[in-house]
Amino acid sequence: MNAISRIRARLGVTQQVLATALNVSQGNISHYERGQSVPPDAAKRLIAFASTRGHVLNFEDIYGPAATGEPHEHP
Template sequence: MNRIKEIRGQAGIRQRELFAALGWTQTRLSNYEAGRRVPGLAECREIVRALNRLGATCSLDDVFPPDLPMEAAAA
């Protein structure tokens, strides 16, 4: 799960602005936002850098929260 769309929306960044800043297609970004594709670490870092350049204040963990530990998920 990622929070690309949520953080982008909170910062008032349009999807068009983000995919242009990344140099990607709208389809590629949309697939990542919807969870249809999972970005690799390099792409995750690119997304976070672009979000920050466009005015969001976020970290890698904000946009791509780490999974809960197995013990917490089982509780």
């Protein structure tokens, strides 16, 4: 499971819901979950969407070494 699929599972949303939130297609989400790089603008929208659901994400959660761990939650 890669960072995007873990984040999506943690947020409790379908690929289609995440796609709508990120303004991309469901196929794009599928590609991201299979390892395609997430464009920075989509990553920004993912960070903002996660925030609306009570989760704090940063670029490292999506791209960096922390991408192997769980997204951060608000205390």
